[in-house]
Amino acid sequence: MNLYERLVTREEKISLIGLGYVGMPIAVAFAKKAKVIGFDVNKEKVELYKKGIDPTKEVGNQVIKDTTVEFTSDETKLREAKFHIVAVPTPVKEDRTPDLKPVESASRTLGRNLTKDSIVVYESTVYPGVTEDICIPILEKESGLKCGEDFKVGYSPERINPGDQEHRLETIIKVVSGMDKETLDIVAKVYELVVEVGVYKAESIKVAEAAKVIENSQRDINIAFMNELSIIFNKMGIDTKAVLEAAGTKWNFLKFYPGLVGGHCIGVDPYYLTYKAEQMGYYSQIILSGRKINDDMGKYVAECTVKKMIKANKQINGSKVAIFGVTFKENCPDVRNTKVVDVIKELEEYGIDVKVIDPVADKEDLWREYEINLCEIEEIKEIDAVIIAVPHNEFKTIHLKDLKRMFGTTGYKLDVMKEVAATSEFQMNVDMHDCVLMDIKGMFNRNEAESAGFLYWRL
Template sequence: MNLYERIVNKEEKISLVGLGYVGMPIAVAFAKKADVIGFDIHKEKVNLYKNGIDPTKEVGNEVIKETTIDFTYEEEKLREARFHIVAVPTPVKEDRTPDLTPVKAASKTLGRNLSKGSIVVFESTVYPGVTEDICVPILEQESGLKCGVDFKVGYSPERINPGDKEHRLESIVKVVSGMDTETLNAIAKVYELVVDAGVHKAESIQVAEAAKVIENAQRDINIAFMNELSIIFNKMDIDTKAVLEAAGTKWNFLKFFPGLVGGHCIGVDPYYLTYKAEQMGYYSQIILSGRKINDDMGKYVAENTVKKMIKANKQINGAKVVIFGVTFKEDCPDVRNTKVVDVVNELEEYGVEVKVVDPVADKEDLWNEYKINTCKMEDVNNIDAIIFAVSHKEFSTLNLSELKELYNSDSNMRGLQEVAATTEVANNTEDNYVLMDIKGLFNKEEAINKGYDYWRL
């Protein structure tokens, strides 16, 4: 009886190393078919799961309460499993080079508890070669076992989209790879237990590693093009959204949109690819150019906010701005590598007091990572400008009339009354309602008709 059959018969277990936004949904899916050990080094997170609480909000509290996953922070429990999936984050350092610390640490932990006959599958995003050249030696050193003899390895890039309830593990074709044909087939059969969309067998581990990084690099470059168009059209006083709607009527026009590109994938993965390319003597021209544009968009939004405020006769130093949304994407609590923080930091450089409203964001992570606290909408008043940075569903119920109540009306009146020479100018004081709608959450014409000084990417 092979490992796959023993897993199906619940004679062997699957372990998930890393219970974050990616690892948790994978563990939950497999727990419906097999015995699963869910391991994470963060005791607080594990205790939340044990108490039926899903801090990632990816599967929900009810699912966590009902799952049969054996949650643990005790690494010795990993010895009970023979099929291991590693799903830890792979961020970048401040110099934008790969930070393999988490995946190396996970390899050490797993290596200390690895048994003969095991298969280890890495899901963490890496550049081609990491699995075999970096992770395998660590596993061998820590376990005293020999890869290819005592245990086998594979790679299957994660494609879960945090916050996306439609494109889930079960509904996305899963790329799988193994160090040899036997391992590849075993890994494919195990994943086929939970992936309804089927699997794609990559011809090598490095092919699968490369496929992952170019998926997100491609999106990054396309969004960078949209951001560059937004910058150009803004100078021409042309509405970018209107241009994209017109161009989108052509059958083969790719429908990407400008925005702040953060998170743990699109804003990170391209650097893994270019890092490896530079090691091979090639220096990226397109990928890094796109990255630079996207990395600078937070500053661009902040600068345009300041320009709008100056034109509206606002005193910049000491002005108050509220930003709605701070997570890296809508309806997701994840704040890792969010570019909204760049907007906050840049505005604060101008002496602006920034408040952040986000009912979805992980408050603890936001403070630990960026020293930012959120506030409730009812605590916001006397604001000089509003920025909608993330289009959470909860924000869609807000209307332009109630938003006006947040502004500093005395400041609005004073700014133009000092320069008003005619009744016509005085009657235009409502134009001081500066609204920066990055994601195009509101109707532009309606906003302008209600007296907003409206701007969007």
């Protein structure tokens, strides 16, 4: 029997190195078909999994309680597996060059515990060449084994979309690759155990690496275009969302929308591609231009907020702004590389007191990464502006009248003054909209918000 057959009959085990938003759902899925060891260096995270708690909220506590995955932080347990999947993050450094430390460290850990006749598959997003030029030498050095003779290597880029309950591991075509045909066939069959819609066999590891890194680069560029359009249309006094809805009636119009582009994928992956391109003597024009636009959007939102507050006759220094949502995307606790933090930092530069509300965000990660504490919604009083930064489902039950109460007496004063204006013989020549609402993703209806007395803005 080959390795695939021994995995199916549970004679051999699969290991997952890295139990984050990507690795953990993969481990859980494979555990339904084979014996799985789930390894992570974070002992606290492993203990949560052992207790049946899902800190990522990707599959839920009950699934974690019911799974047969053997969660561990003991690296020697990896010696019991023959098919290894490495799913660790690949961030960028402060200078926006690739930070390969996590994948290099995972390779060293696995190498120390790699046994003969194993297959190692990397899922981490990297630039073309990392698997073969960096990871394989580390595996060989640490294990004393020879790649191609004692063990084989493949690459299958992760495509899980954190917080997305529709596009899951099982429902997204999986790109797979291997160092030779035999490895490719086994890797493909193993992933077909859990990927219901099937796999796509890339012709080489480098092709698979390149395919992954351009997926998010393409999306990044398209969103950058939408953000640039938003900046232009805001200057023209045109509602960007209305423009996109009109343009979207054409069959081939790509439906992207402006927004804050953060997270560990879209906001990071393009830098991996441009870094490798520069090593080859080519300097990106389109990719880096798009990145600059998206990287600057947090500052842009903060500046627009201040301008609206000035228009509403607010005293900027010492004012209070409530920000709803701080994660990099809706309905996901992940705060890595969130661009909402850029908005917060820029507002604080103006001397503004920023209050952050987020029922979804991982509080410990938020404090560890940015030293930001969360507030309860009940604590938000007498504020000068509201920014709906991330439209979590929990926020969609909030009504405009609920937001107005957070402005303290101002909101109620507006209502009273409007009633007086409506019954007066004289027209009031003052702007009654002094409740500033910055609705970044357009969660509320513009006309309803303005009718309710808000000075409204959205990307």
